[in-house]
Amino acid sequence: MAVVPNHQIQMGQHAPASHLIAHISDTHFLGGARALYGTVDTDSPVRQALAQLERSGLRPDALVFTGDIADTGETDAYRRVRGLVEASADRLGAEVVWVMGNHDKRAAFRAELLGKAGSGAPSDAPVDAVFDLAGVRLIALDSSVPGYHHGELAQSQLDWLADVLSDPAPHGTVLALHHPPIPTMIPLMSILELRGQARLAQVIAGSDIRAILGGHLHYATTGIFAGIPVSVAAATCYTLDASAPQGELVGQRGGQSINLVHVYDDQIVHSTVPLGEFDVATRFDAAFLARMQSLSPEERTEAFSRQTDSAAGSVA
Numbered sequence: 326m327a328v329v330p331n332h333q334i335q336m337g338q339h340a341p342a343s344h345l346i347a348h349i350s351d352t353h354f355l356g357g358a359r360a361l362y363g364t365v366d367t368d369s370p371v372r373q374a375l376a377q378l379e380r381s382g383l384r385p386d387a388l389v390f391t392g393d394i395a396d397t398g399e400t401d402a403y404r405r406v407r408g409l410v411e412a413s414a415d416r417l418g419a420e421v422v423w424v425m426g427n428h429d430k431r432a433a434f435r436a437e438l439l440g441k442a443g444s445g446a447p448s449d450a451p452v453d454a455v456f457d458l459a460g461v462r463l464i465a466l467d468s469s470v471p472g473y474h475h476g477e478l479a480q481s482q483l484d485w486l487a488d489v490l491s492d493p494a495p496h497g498t499v500l501a502l503h504h505p506p507i508p509t510m511i512p513l514m515s516i517l518e519l520r521g522q523a524r525l526a527q528v529i530a531g532s533d534i535r536a537i538l539g540g541h542l543h544y545a546t547t548g549i550f551a552g553i554p555v556s557v558a559a560a561t562c563y564t565l566d567a568s569a570p571q572g573e574l575v576g577q578r579g580g581q582s583i584n585l586v587h588v589y590d591d592q593i594v595h596s597t598v599p600l601g602e603f604d605v606a607t608r609f610d611a612a613f614l615a616r617m618q619s620l621s622p623e624e625r626t627e628a629f630s631r632q633t634d635s636a637a638g639s640v641a
Contacts, residue, residue, distance in 0.1 A: 342588055343461075343496065343589065344459060344460075344587075345588070346386060346389055346499065347383075347389065347419070348391065348538050348558045348586050349584075350391040350560055351392065351393040351541070352370075352371050353560070353562040354403070354406045355395070355396050355397065356397075358405065361563070365578055368405070368409070370562065372409060374583050374598075375410065385419045386459055388413075388414055388417070388419050389424065389501050389538060390421075390423050391503055391540035391558060392425055392426025393427065393429060393503065393560075394423060394429055394434070395429055397430075398433045403433055403438050407437065420456065423439065423465070424501050426540065426541065427541070428474075431449055431467075439452070453465060453466055453482060453485060455489055459496075461494065461499060462489075463498070463500075464486065464499070465501050466486065467482070467502070469503065475516065476503060476518065477519065483524055483525065483528050487528045490529065497535040498534045498535065499536050501538040501539075503541050504517075504539065505539025505540070505541060506526075506537065506550040511567070513574045514542060530551040536555075538555075538556055540560070542565065543559060543560040543576065544565050556595040558582070558583060558584045564580040581599075581600045582598055582599045582600055583598050584597055
């Protein structure tokens with residue numbers, strides 16, 4: 326019997342999600358598989374993320390990488406990450422969406438990730454694109470500023486974005502950019518924020534954008550911008566310690582995660598997935614889920630919701 330992915334099973338009041346996006350950010354690959362800062366293995370967490378997605382049985386419509394794919398824009402770094410990701414995407418049946426970050430180099434990004442060497446586009450032109458994910462429009466917006474780490478959008482990009490948004494998509498739009506348009510709790514990172522946010526807000530307010538995906542901050546966070554939910558995926562390479570002593574900026578080799586973005590008819594839900602292998606505390610297997618599916622809603626309530634005095638619970 327074919328296994329139905331979890332996001333397509335209805336056990337409660339909400340119909341299953343219509344679309345699923347895996348949101349991954351800040352891989353920071355270096356050429357020759359060199360360690361970032363001499364100590365950070367950038368490749369293994371990406372392999373782990375892809376392995377966990379494949380193991381889960383989920384079938385995302387897209388793998389969206391929100392920038393800083395390579396740390397210094399090296400050709401080999403882009404080729405290596407592309408090889409890893411596209412092989413997994415083929416097995417998952419997912420489209421791959423690459424978004425420019427402040428560490429990426431536009432010419433190499435176009436040539437090695439997008440396969441558009443000699444496409445005629447100026448090498449320093451922003452890398453903006455539109456994708457159709459079975460009716461969900463995903464817009465990749467290049468917020469990078471060549472030579473700098475802060476973000477900004479040119480007026481020509483905002484004009485282009487307004488033109489794209491003038492025609493609503495069947496299931497709405499998801500906007501993906503590297504620099505998230507929300508405040509950061511780490512003061513030094515504010516220097517590197519997306520500038521001119523009010524101009525972006527004027528373009529997207531009242532549009533069919535249902536969610537904004539970002540990276541850059543190296544920790545997972547959420548917010549609201551122009552009335553639209555913003556979800557930031559933590560980096561896969563290393564994370565910033567949000568509990569570091571005040572005034573310090575501390576990167577740590579731990580806490581890496583990716584996000585799952587479930588698109589429903591009336592809302593979008595963002596979930597954080599830690600990367601790694603951890604000890605199992607409790608488990609209900611697929612056979613148990615199948616048994617719950619075979620029960621009526623009332624029977625499920627009694628079998629899985631009713632409290633008992635046993636620490637193991639009545640559902641074990």
